[in-house]
Amino acid sequence: MASKAAAQCPPHPRKKPRIPGPLTLERVKTYFAGCADFAVRTVRRAGAGDTEVTLCYLAGMVKMERVSDYILRPLAQDEALAGPLRAAFARMGEGALYNLICAHRTEMDQAAADLIGGWCLLFCPGEEGCLSLMTATEDKRSVGPPAGETVLKGGRDGFVESLRTNTSLIRRHLKAPELRIKEQTVGRQSLTLVDIVYLEGIADPETVKRVEERLADIDIDAALTPDSLEEYLTHQSRTAFPLLQYTERPDRFCGGLADGRVGLLADGLPLGYLMPATVSAFFRAGQDKANNWMVATLLTLLRYFCVLVTLLLPALYVATVTFHQEMIPTKLALSIIAAKQDVPFRTAFEVIVMLLAFEVLQEAGLRLPQSIGQTVSIIGGLVVGQAAVEARIVSPAVLIAVAIAGIAGYTAPSQEMAGALRLWRLFLTLCAALAGLFGVVAALAALVIHLSRLESFGVPYLAPFAGGGGSAARAVVRPPLPWTKLRQRLYHTPNRRKQR
Amino acid sequence: MKKTAAAILLALCLSGCTGELPRAREIEGMDLVRTVGVDQGAPVRVTVSTGRERQSGGTDGPALVLTQDAESISGACLAIQGQSGANLFYGHVEQLLLGEAQARQGVYAALEYVLDDIEMRLDTDFYLVAGGTAEAAISAGAEEEPAARLEAMAADGGLRSWCAPRTVGAVLEELLESGCSYAPAVVKTGDGQLEGWGYGLLRDGRLVGWADSEAARGIHLLNGAVEADLVTVETEAMGTVTVRLVGGTTRIRASFDGDTFTGLSIDCRVEANLAEGGARLDQESPADTAEAAAAVEAVVRARLGAALSLCRTYEGDFFQLARRAGMAAPWRWESLEAQWDPSALVWTTSVTVEILRGYDAS
Numbered sequence: 001m002a003s004k005a006a007a008q009c010p011p012h013p014r015k016k017p018r019i020p021g022p023l024t025l026e027r028v029k030t031y032f033a034g035c036a037d038f039a040v041r042t043v044r045r046a047g048a049g050d051t052e053v054t055l056c057y058l059a060g061m062v063k064m065e066r067v068s069d070y071i072l073r074p075l076a077q078d079e080a081l082a083g084p085l086r087a088a089f090a091r092m093g094e095g096a097l098y099n100l101i102c103a104h105r106t107e108m109d110q111a112a113a114d115l116i117g118g119w120c121l122l123f124c125p126g127e128e129g130c131l132s133l134m135t136a137t138e139d140k141r142s143v144g145p146p147a148g149e150t151v152l153k154g155g156r157d158g159f160v161e162s163l164r165t166n167t168s169l170i171r172r173h174l175k176a177p178e179l180r181i182k183e184q185t186v187g188r189q190s191l192t193l194v195d196i197v198y199l200e201g202i203a204d205p206e207t208v209k210r211v212e213e214r215l216a217d218i219d220i221d222a223a224l225t226p227d228s229l230e231e232y233l234t235h236q237s238r239t240a241f242p243l244l245q246y247t248e249r250p251d252r253f254c255g256g257l258a259d260g261r262v263g264l265l266a267d268g269l270p271l272g273y274l275m276p277a278t279v280s281a282f283f284r285a286g287q288d289k290a291n292n293w294m295v296a297t298l299l300t301l302l303r304y305f306c307v308l309v310t311l312l313l314p315a316l317y318v319a320t321v322t323f324h325q326e327m328i329p330t331k332l333a334l335s336i337i338a339a340k341q342d343v344p345f346r347t348a349f350e351v352i353v354m355l356l357a358f359e360v361l362q363e364a365g366l367r368l369p370q371s372i373g374q375t376v377s378i379i380g381g382l383v384v385g386q387a388a389v390e391a392r393i394v395s396p397a398v399l400i401a402v403a404i405a406g407i408a409g410y411t412a413p414s415q416e417m418a419g420a421l422r423l424w425r426l427f428l429t430l431c432a433a434l435a436g437l438f439g440v441v442a443a444l445a446a447l448v449i450h451l452s453r454l455e456s457f458g459v460p461y462l463a464p465f466a467g468g469g470g471s472a473a474r475a476v477v478r479p480p481l482p483w484t485k486l487r488q489r490l491y492h493t494p495n496r497r498k499q500r
Numbered sequence: 501m502k503k504t505a506a507a508i509l510l511a512l513c514l515s516g517c518t519g520e521l522p523r524a525r526e527i528e529g530m531d532l533v534r535t536v537g538v539d540q541g542a543p544v545r546v547t548v549s550t551g552r553e554r555q556s557g558g559t560d561g562p563a564l565v566l567t568q569d570a571e572s573i574s575g576a577c578l579a580i581q582g583q584s585g586a587n588l589f590y591g592h593v594e595q596l597l598l599g600e601a602q603a604r605q606g607v608y609a610a611l612e613y614v615l616d617d618i619e620m621r622l623d624t625d626f627y628l629v630a631g632g633t634a635e636a637a638i639s640a641g642a643e644e645e646p647a648a649r650l651e652a653m654a655a656d657g658g659l660r661s662w663c664a665p666r667t668v669g670a671v672l673e674e675l676l677e678s679g680c681s682y683a684p685a686v687v688k689t690g691d692g693q694l695e696g697w698g699y700g701l702l703r704d705g706r707l708v709g710w711a712d713s714e715a716a717r718g719i720h721l722l723n724g725a726v727e728a729d730l731v732t733v734e735t736e737a738m739g740t741v742t743v744r745l746v747g748g749t750t751r752i753r754a755s756f757d758g759d760t761f762t763g764l765s766i767d768c769r770v771e772a773n774l775a776e777g778g779a780r781l782d783q784e785s786p787a788d789t790a791e792a793a794a795a796v797e798a799v800v801r802a803r804l805g806a807a808l809s810l811c812r813t814y815e816g817d818f819f820q821l822a823r824r825a826g827m828a829a830p831w832r833w834e835s836l837e838a839q840w841d842p843s844a845l846v847w848t849t850s851v852t853v854e855i856l857r858g859y860d861a862s
Binding site: 321322323325326328330333334336337340341343346347348433435436438 | 522534591
């Protein structure tokens with residue numbers, strides 16, 4: 001279907017070079033004419049009153065102090081830059097201007113990219129091309145605790161939007177020289193920098209190669225949202241289940257690298273991706289390694305149990321109440337009958353409506369301003385729910401079943417996994433409404449078949465429960481850290497030994 | 501995706517619903533039948549009782565009791581559906597009662613109806629109504645629904661030692677295997693309440709006699725199912741002493757003289773606690789305790805004898821003694837089976853009572 005759609009679209013050739021023609025000051029001015037942030041500054045060199053050099057930059061992208069102190073000041077004051085222009089130009093490139101990064105550009109493409117990246121272009125009359133000096137501003141959100149992951153015990157630094165800051169956070173956690181950071185540019189318009197991060201000798205080279213190839217294959221306009229990378233990297237659009245794990249915590253990200261996984265960072269996104277990602281990875285929280293192993297194991301088991309509850313409770317309720325009443329304990333059955341007196345709707349309809357209402361409440365809660373969000377949640381949850389029960393619109397048993405299922409769904413550490421489970425929960429409920437327990441089992445079979453067909457960068461999604469990849473117990477039980485001598489088999493790491 | 505769809509379709513087909521989905525029934529449109537009674541009628545009379553209907557305000561309405569005569573039990577159940585505004589659901593039937601007259605005529609029809617019906621379960625408790633009809637028993641007790649009363653009685657069965665519940669499945673299995681079984685009996689008291697009253701003895705699918713009082717307790721001893729039964733004995737040293745039987749095991753073995761079956765050897769070990777009487781705590785002498793134990797042993801022996809003599813009287817192996825003896829010595833099974841005759845049953849009992857200190861109410 002995707003190839004058919006692609007065949008019907010007009011061609012999308014990549015223009016090379018993007019800005020044809022030679023690199024000159026006039027062409028740069030012409031190209032950026034109309035941009036309010038484009039600025040040009042002419043500077044007369046010290047002791048060379050006859051010639052001027054021209055500085056081009058984009059206001060807001062450069063750090064003004066850096067431009068003034070490290071470029072303008074030496075130009076204006078340094079006698080070493082007086083004299084013939086050619087020699088002065090050469091000395092500027094060799095360090096007379098106090099800049100860590102300086103490059104000689106001769107192509108419009110690269111010069112324009114530098115300009116947008118916060119570099120200054122220094123044009124000297126008669127010289128081919130220009131000098132490009134890195135003076136980008138460091139204005140960015142300061143490193144703070146991650147917003148989406150609660151940290152009770154451990155580092156409270158979180159990724160920010162700046163790629164270079166994120167890589168520095170990783171370098172602080174993993175000081176090994178074997179840490180590799182390979183960069184690519186994604187997005188024709190956004191030119192987003194994306195870094196592939198891995199530990200050489202520990203990450204599977206095949207996985208690294210796969211990631212590089214898939215990243216290079218991405219040809220889109222802009223990589224601005226997480227999905228811009230996720231959906232293109234995973235190549236699996238027919239699933240709601242996440243195939244890339246993300247985290248906002250550098251320590252968790254580095255833990256994944258140390259386990260043999262490959263990481264991905266993108267400029268503008270305050271999160272890091274880890275791959276491959278199997279289903280068991282989404283049920284481990286960042287806190288697990290900070291807690292005692294028994295507590296962590298119990299919590300992991302609880303999460304798996306809650307998955308079953310959130311998936312099956314509404315469906316089993318519909319199935320037993322509508323088709324298999326003999327399975328319900330007698331007293332509970334009598335209680336449900338009494339509770340459902342005068343409720344005009346069928347059980348399946350009630351449950352599905354309540355599930356949808358739960359989703360509506362949740363979605364509304366996300367959009368509401370914080371100041372009124374809590375009030376509306378209370379009104380929606382308590383008052384409307386209570387009023388609905390008292391008015392006999394819904395029965396209390398349905399409300400309880402849906403609420404328990406909903407709350408159980410939130411124990412999943414990954415929001416994407418919780419979203420996928422919500423979708424399948426609705427599907428299971430529909431199947432239960434159609435065919436009772438047979439429908440539930442059929443839907444469960446479909447779910448298992450679906451999950452077994454997924455893979456994340458060559459690793460089966462159900463690993464290590466199925467498809468190899470080591471002991472399934474390790475996915476559920478978090479053994480004491482001194483006992484885990486080897487990395488997990490499913491990551492195909494060339495060096496499995498991780499401790500003495 | 502195609503494989504997934506095929507798997508779903510296959511699962512639905514395997515469910516037996518090929519071409520048709522299961523029929524949904526809303527639970528609020530149901531009345532749950534809790535107790536079913538079968539009596540002689542025209543020719544069969546079925547009485548059903550539903551759970552108490554919860555009404556608004558948290559109160560419970562009266563239980564619904566419906567009766568119908570028909571040619572067969574299933575015909576009567578079908579006709580009863582029409583008497584109720586709701587759909588009667590038999591999936592929660594907890595007790596099946598059989599009137600004495602119907603039981604003397606035959607129990608197979610009722611038991612096999614439970615076996616064959618898709619809603620009813622084999623773990624339904626089975627009771628015989630001594631000296632009365634199931635309809636009267638079910639209709640008794642206006643304030644307490646019969647199902648609740650029988651449930652309470654079943655829960656107390658061990659404590660009071662009159663009768664312990666037995667399921668339709670257990671009784672039917674024994675009847676089909678050996679032709680004999682026993683089922684707990686209930687009786688309607690003067691104030692209209694239901695009370696446990698020993699066991700009814702079934703042979704060839706018919707009620708042939710009753711085991712009440714000491715014989716009923718003997719049945720419990722044979723099954724090793726004594727739970728807090730009280731025995732009061734007179735002793736010289738301690739006077740009147742009451743002991744509570746808290747546990748027991750009974751082993752049944754066949755005795756052979758060569759290849760000739762000579763009788764059953766029954767070894768019963770009982771644990772008891774001193775409940776009342778005797779000296780102050782820890783002050784009985786071993787001799788006094790032994791005297792009390794001997795007196796209790798005599799009671800236990802008498803009870804066992806009362807139960808076992810029913811086999812001779814009514815010529816049936818109601819308590820599956822042959823099977824239990826055969827399990828103890830499987831290599832003798834063929835010989836035992838060939839020579840087994842409950843009407844000429846001979847047995848020797850060996851009883852050991854151990855009186856422990858302390859009162860165990862668990």
